[in-house]
Amino acid sequence: MTTPRYTPLAASLPATVPFVGPETQERQRGAPFRARIGANESVFGPSPRAVEAMARAAADVWMYGDPENHDLRHALAAHHGVRPENVMVGEGIDGLLGYLVRLMVGPGDRVVTSLGAYPTFNYHVTGYGGEIHTVPYRDDLEDPQALFARAVEVDAKLVYLANPDNPMGSWHSGEAIVRAMDALPDGTLLVLDEAYVECAPEGSAAPVEIDDPRVVRMRTFSKVYGMAGARVGYALGAPDLISAFNKVRNHFGMSRISQAGALAALADRDWLAHVQEQIAASRERLSQIARDNGLVPLASATNFVTMDCGRDGEFARAVVDGLIARGIFVRMPFAAPQNRCIRVSCGREADMAAFAEALPGALAEAQAR
């Protein structure tokens, strides 16, 4: 017998990371990126009021954050017109997905998601011994009908659906999602990841009944609110499910500074509107750059534009590598046929200009391989 003794499940897992961070790549290449437009962070930054609130909270950081997240939960409830018991705040959607999977998924339990959808969700499912079943995208859209049909087939405990979708930027109307839910089998919880919904067209948020036990919605301050580094997400759902998070969560896990920042960010609707405008303009600009270089920009309801390079995954990988070599941090979808694309986050004019400057060379290099 040797020390330590891991669980059989833990022993079977690889030491992995769902994404390689841009800092790691910067250390590898020995130089900083000129444009950081690969992780769908909001280059436009957080609300100045949030920055001020966080700076002010820094001196108070000797205190643990409120484990109930009382003020933020109540503000979010008021914002969404629901009750505080419908809201669970956690360490980003990543953290909340981990708790949710832990509550539902044990060895051999089935989970359904789209092939090429969010790897961190899959990481959690595998990490708790779950079995992942996938369905393909349909015309670069997630396919709720196929997802829910597969959930019936495999008796899934969870089905994951992002709307708008990452990495494709595509979306369904919220009404279409709710209609499709008629086909959700008994015993399957829909995890509706709406991380990007604040930059989607009106009507994209699914109008689900807040106490509907069949669905939990995930929201975040990491994207349009510009606070990825603060780790604040929240789940909206029926009180029983929301309360179940209290069985497993890290109660004192929230940064006090992040709590203060999120509260201020939520209140600053002008900044949100400003960022939404910036995103819309940057999407236009990115789409034009794509077209100028013979790529096909996909329509996007997110803060990024996915660009069809018109060939296979190997070619798109070469384009991404060429961009990274030129100091432009971007990423690409993981699975075929979506991995014929590259994915570029919105940014400021300087970021867009750097991308526009680097893209022709990266393309030429990839074509010459």
Added chain:
Amino acid sequence: MTTPRYTPLAASLPATVPFVGPETQERQRGAPFRARIGANESVFGPSPRAVEAMARAAADVWMYGDPENHDLRHALAAHHGVRPENVMVGEGIDGLLGYLVRLMVGPGDRVVTSLGAYPTFNYHVTGYGGEIHTVPYRDDLEDPQALFARAVEVDAKLVYLANPDNPMGSWHSGEAIVRAMDALPDGTLLVLDEAYVECAPEGSAAPVEIDDPRVVRMRTFSKVYGMAGARVGYALGAPDLISAFNKVRNHFGMSRISQAGALAALADRDWLAHVQEQIAASRERLSQIARDNGLVPLASATNFVTMDCGRDGEFARAVVDGLIARGIFVRMPFAAPQNRCIRVSCGREADMAAFAEALPGALAEAQAR
């Protein structure tokens, strides 16, 4: 079948919180506390250089933190004279304990700790289906010999030991801990929680070989560094164990602001020395207040003083309630016979004065019950 379907383990768990936060108590009593000296937070605050670093990082919070915690890990390695692969940074010791338990403990696995020791560790063990076995304190000290002997008896995968101890403030020399480890059985990992070691006498940190696979040490920025609300802890251990955290951790879970703050705090040795002095003085002052009121202060190697009220747990609970009613946030040990005591964190002169003012009334009221 109803939605959602929890795992049998999750369904069996209570929705609980290891500690009720002071904010919750403030909301219940409808007034803020006059002195917040109940959670062993560092009222003296974080290094001004850390505050400045966090305030500066707030504007950059649109970026995710580096998932490798590269800079902080390297700085910690240099500080401890070990290699970066001996260091895992995580969301406080609470977060790291959760990951560690998940790696080791499944349903029915045995874990040993002291009766009345850290409840959050027990919360994690129970949360993963582990079986907790306890040994009593011995003269208000954790008892390594008894802990390790019990580990042999029950074939424990983990044994938890805090040195210095919370909630008693007592301590062993680091040499004594290492000597006691000779009796650690094969297959048992010692979790040595050194959260308070920076305010303990020289020689309290256990001089373990950094690559010894039998032990993992936990450290934190929450106590003497004054950054509880930032959620930064770290584990020191053998590379294989440290690397195993990568199988289950929330890779992007660290706040970018907290990373910057911890890096600056670590570098500010003058502030650490200043806080250590403040703590020593406050321990003296608290001990004198205790004696002035007929209580017996226990010797402390931590940033709090545990005071023997000389009667039973019910009496000490009444004293704590009386203090809380008077606006003084304090806590007390959980299990007999240590729960004859109250536990008071160090603080500024205003906090001490408020405690000194409130204590006689709280005691009189408890005696009159």
